[in-house]
Amino acid sequence: MNIRYIIPILYIVADVLGIFTSFYLAYSIRFHSIATKIFPVTKGIPDLAIYLKAIIFIAVIWLFVFSLMNHYKKRSPSSFDRFWEVVRGVSSGTIITIASTFFYRGESFSRLVASFAWILGIVVIFLFREMVYRLELAMLQKGLGIKKAVIVGNEKVGLELYEKLKSQPAWGINPLGYIDNQNIKTNKVPDNLHLGTLNEIEKVVEKLGIDIIIFNLPSQQSNLIENLVLNSENLGLEYMLAPDTLSIITSNARTVQIDGIPLIRWGQTPLEGYHRLVKRLFDIIVSLVGTIISLPLFLILLPIIKIDSPGPVFYKQKRLGRDGRLFTMYKLRSMVYDPEDKPGWTVNNDPRLTRIGRFMRNYNIDELPQLFNVLLGQMSLVGPRPEQPVFVEKFKNGIPRYFQRHRVKSGMTGWAQVNGLRGNTSISERTKYDLFYTENWSLVFDLKIIMLTLKNIIRKPNPS
Numbered sequence: 001m002n003i004r005y006i007i008p009i010l011y012i013v014a015d016v017l018g019i020f021t022s023f024y025l026a027y028s029i030r031f032h033s034i035a036t037k038i039f040p041v042t043k044g045i046p047d048l049a050i051y052l053k054a055i056i057f058i059a060v061i062w063l064f065v066f067s068l069m070n071h072y073k074k075r076s077p078s079s080f081d082r083f084w085e086v087v088r089g090v091s092s093g094t095i096i097t098i099a100s101t102f103f104y105r106g107e108s109f110s111r112l113v114a115s116f117a118w119i120l121g122i123v124v125i126f127l128f129r130e131m132v133y134r135l136e137l138a139m140l141q142k143g144l145g146i147k148k149a150v151i152v153g154n155e156k157v158g159l160e161l162y163e164k165l166k167s168q169p170a171w172g173i174n175p176l177g178y179i180d181n182q183n184i185k186t187n188k189v190p191d192n193l194h195l196g197t198l199n200e201i202e203k204v205v206e207k208l209g210i211d212i213i214i215f216n217l218p219s220q221q222s223n224l225i226e227n228l229v230l231n232s233e234n235l236g237l238e239y240m241l242a243p244d245t246l247s248i249i250t251s252n253a254r255t256v257q258i259d260g261i262p263l264i265r266w267g268q269t270p271l272e273g274y275h276r277l278v279k280r281l282f283d284i285i286v287s288l289v290g291t292i293i294s295l296p297l298f299l300i301l302l303p304i305i306k307i308d309s310p311g312p313v314f315y316k317q318k319r320l321g322r323d324g325r326l327f328t329m330y331k332l333r334s335m336v337y338d339p340e341d342k343p344g345w346t347v348n349n350d351p352r353l354t355r356i357g358r359f360m361r362n363y364n365i366d367e368l369p370q371l372f373n374v375l376l377g378q379m380s381l382v383g384p385r386p387e388q389p390v391f392v393e394k395f396k397n398g399i400p401r402y403f404q405r406h407r408v409k410s411g412m413t414g415w416a417q418v419n420g421l422r423g424n425t426s427i428s429e430r431t432k433y434d435l436f437y438t439e440n441w442s443l444v445f446d447l448k449i450i451m452l453t454l455k456n457i458i459r460k461p462n463p464s
Contacts, residue, residue, distance in 0.1 A: 008072040010132045018125035019059045026116035062093035077170040086126045094118040140169040147211040149175045157242045158216030216242040270441045287374040308356045311337025319386035322409045327378040330369035382446040383411025384434035405434040418452040
């Protein structure tokens, strides 16, 4: 049997085992553990067989919910995304299960068991799925069940896509190389990856057993896509379209219909209205807690900074935030005091760093005063990093869509930073990540970035 069919079945089996295990443990904890002293059993201990029969019904509900939420399609390489998928699925299944008990007039079921099963279900099902995921990853790395792809064109996004797919076999796609015409071929693509010209596409597909064609042509050649699809439709291929083909379309583009007319809509940000309020409440709560926790650290660091080198303990600099508004950003001073404060970025092993400053930079401790900026509403916990006005003026005309990153509040950390783009790195690359964030925001996305930030600080301190 093909691995593409085996793996989803294994995930379903893992889920069924996880559901039965979590409810059995929940039953045991509720009726046969120390929990009975905290939550006394007043109506006698029900027969386990009744619960085992009920679990069959519950398993069907949960599996149906998981299927509706697309749990049995391709999984993300991100462990956070996989965990959150389980949280959403199990929580939805639990709510439906508890709601259904109100309409059942037979045996009385403990809602405390359902509550325990909710928590246990998240943990157990995630662990069982991870075992299947590791097996799936091992198979994909051996080339089992992987789909072969060819990239038509060699624009920049296509080159990046090739590298990402090669380094992340979890996507299940193996790009073999590029097809383009000799007159548009560049030296960016090694000769061994240049598989042929556009006229030879059918020959290449049949020779290499290609499953997917990824179009990555420049916009002026987008008319070739229709011809290539029509000429290769008898080959039973899948097609993907990289953004460079329509260079202004971004990651949150979606298809809509107006009275039967298909349209592509993009450029919206989710951070409007109610969502903006949710993000602001989240910022206030977390920054307030963070400020209280950080106070003892401030009391220790402030005199050390003062003793280590002359100058103020706080560093203040004008930055541009949402809609280009100017505000004062705060940091703990980590460099030798310079009254002129000329615009510029720090570099690795910057000679201006003080001894305590080098330590603070390694663990981002110097950024903690920005919690006050967050409380004041000038910044957010997560968002594009605020830039100095002189650089904004420089970049907004030279980098496409650069100023779009200012549609949301600047953040203490951001999607670009957790992907290694900080300090003196490519502004155009950082802008791409910032735009992805502004157009795909969710509270879960913020939580993911915060978790990745903490993980990076603990595992890989910043080089100073």
